[in-house]
Amino acid sequence: MQVGMKIWRYNRETGERELREYEIDAPEEATLLDCLDIIKDRIDGTLAYRKSCRMMICGSCGMRMDGAAVLACKMRMYDVVQERRVPVISAMGNLPIVKDLVVDMAPFWEKFRSVNPYLQPGYDEPAGGREHLIRQERMNVVHKEALCINCGCCVSECNSMESDPLFLGPQALAKAFRFVGDPRDGRKVERLEELNGEHGIWDCTRCYMCNERCPKGVDPRDAIAKLGAESMKEGIDRDMGAKHAKWFVTSAKTTGWLRETELVPKTQGIVSAIKQTRFAIGLAVKGKVPPPIPPHVAKDVEEARRLHDLVDEQGVDGYRGIVQGERALARLAHGHGDGRDPYGEGSFARPYLPEDKPSTEPEEIGGSDAGMGSLTQADVTPGAEPTRKPEGGA
Numbered sequence: 001m002q003v004g005m006k007i008w009r010y011n012r013e014t015g016e017r018e019l020r021e022y023e024i025d026a027p028e029e030a031t032l033l034d035c036l037d038i039i040k041d042r043i044d045g046t047l048a049y050r051k052s053c054r055m056m057i058c059g060s061c062g063m064r065m066d067g068a069a070v071l072a073c074k075m076r077m078y079d080v081v082q083e084r085r086v087p088v089i090s091a092m093g094n095l096p097i098v099k100d101l102v103v104d105m106a107p108f109w110e111k112f113r114s115v116n117p118y119l120q121p122g123y124d125e126p127a128g129g130r131e132h133l134i135r136q137e138r139m140n141v142v143h144k145e146a147l148c149i150n151c152g153c154c155v156s157e158c159n160s161m162e163s164d165p166l167f168l169g170p171q172a173l174a175k176a177f178r179f180v181g182d183p184r185d186g187r188k189v190e191r192l193e194e195l196n197g198e199h200g201i202w203d204c205t206r207c208y209m210c211n212e213r214c215p216k217g218v219d220p221r222d223a224i225a226k227l228g229a230e231s232m233k234e235g236i237d238r239d240m241g242a243k244h245a246k247w248f249v250t251s252a253k254t255t256g257w258l259r260e261t262e263l264v265p266k267t268q269g270i271v272s273a274i275k276q277t278r279f280a281i282g283l284a285v286k287g288k289v290p291p292p293i294p295p296h297v298a299k300d301v302e303e304a305r306r307l308h309d310l311v312d313e314q315g316v317d318g319y320r321g322i323v324q325g326e327r328a329l330a331r332l333a334h335g336h337g338d339g340r341d342p343y344g345e346g347s348f349a350r351p352y353l354p355e356d357k358p359s360t361e362p363e364e365i366g367g368s369d370a371g372m373g374s375l376t377q378a379d380v381t382p383g384a385e386p387t388r389k390p391e392g393g394a
């Protein structure tokens with residue numbers, strides 16, 4: 001097939017930047033990385049990019065195609081050619097460009113190292129050369145985060161890092177949860193304290209671009225949500241972001257809505273609210289805020305309250321609540337089997353689902369494999385027998 005592409009070339013020594021167009025003959029199964037190899041071998045040996053494994057493992061080949069971060073060795077070019085597109089290839093965002101498609105990863109690794117990305121066990125070495133055994137279910141909690149290959153695609157698209165380059169960022173925070181959620185780690189609270197500091201978890205703007213661009217399904221934004229939930233469970237809620245989150249829970253329970261008009265007085269106090277009156281009036285004039293009186297209560301508020309009580313009764317708090325939610329979302333099918341549409345008029349926006357088929361047999365939320373009802377330190381007691389044979393490496 002004939003593949004056309006434009007590549008942003010950059011020479012740091014001269015500062016020259018130029019968009020060059022290439023056309024090559026490539027096999028139908030070619031990836032973007034294969035095409036770059038062909039260009040480098042046959043047309044222009046000066047083209048610079050990183051690669052190693054060519055199979056989505058090493059994380060070296062992150063770059064942008066048409067402005068969105070991709071792993072070049074994962075990106076098949078066949079569909080692009082069929083659509084008659086000539087994509088623009090450029091270096092990843094939020095990291096300084098060294099040459100062409102190669103970025104300086106030093107700031108990335110600095111943040112990675114700052115979260116102490118290694119296990120700091122909270123128990124003694126078992127005697128007699130025995131091993132610590134741990135149930136597979138316990139490790140499943142951090143399974144997604146452990147899939148990270150440090151490619152930087154999430155960092156490339158992070159909106160918060162664009163405005164605050166010191167923000168720890170999605171990759172470092174996903175890695176941080178990898179250890180906060182690991183039952184063998186003994187520094188959970190200390191880690192959370194550090195992550196709640198300046199440029200930490202609450203600086204995330206929840207744009208979800210990191211989830212969208214991660215080629216390995218790590219979902220870094222979800223990991224950040226888990227860190228936030230776990231922080232609040234541990235009583236680390238000094239940040240305004242944590243206060244807002246707590247207020248939203250109260251608001252959803254009492255009115256069924258997220259009442260943002262009450263956010264400032266409830267979380268920052270009356271004095272701060274008065275100081276921001278002019279700003280609030282400006283928003284009201286533009287129709288951006290609903291009138292505060294009478295209190296607006298959602299039609300289905302009872303359902304919101306029952307849901308709140310149910311979550312309370314289950315006691316699945318902290319990151320375990322988010323993990324349970326992930327499972328529920330993964331299984332969610334439209335309709336609840338009783339004809340009621342939970343996303344109907346007056347309710348929530350319909351979430352994206354690949355198939356829009358009503359479920360005849362709704363699956364149990366949390367599922368039998370949730371394995372989160374008995375998360376105790378006993379799981380990592382030296383020499384303890386696992387409750388069942390581990391299914392894989394832990």
Ligand code: SF4
Nearest residue numbers: 158204205207208210
């Ligand atoms: S959700 Fe947060 S961490 Fe992820 S890209 Fe957006 S701002 Fe960055």
Ligand code: SF4
Nearest residue numbers: 148149151152154214
């Ligand atoms: S979280 Fe995903 S996108 Fe980010 S570095 Fe890890 S694998 Fe890459």
Ligand code: FES
Nearest residue numbers: 052053054059073
């Ligand atoms: S070359 Fe290793 S992930 Fe692409």
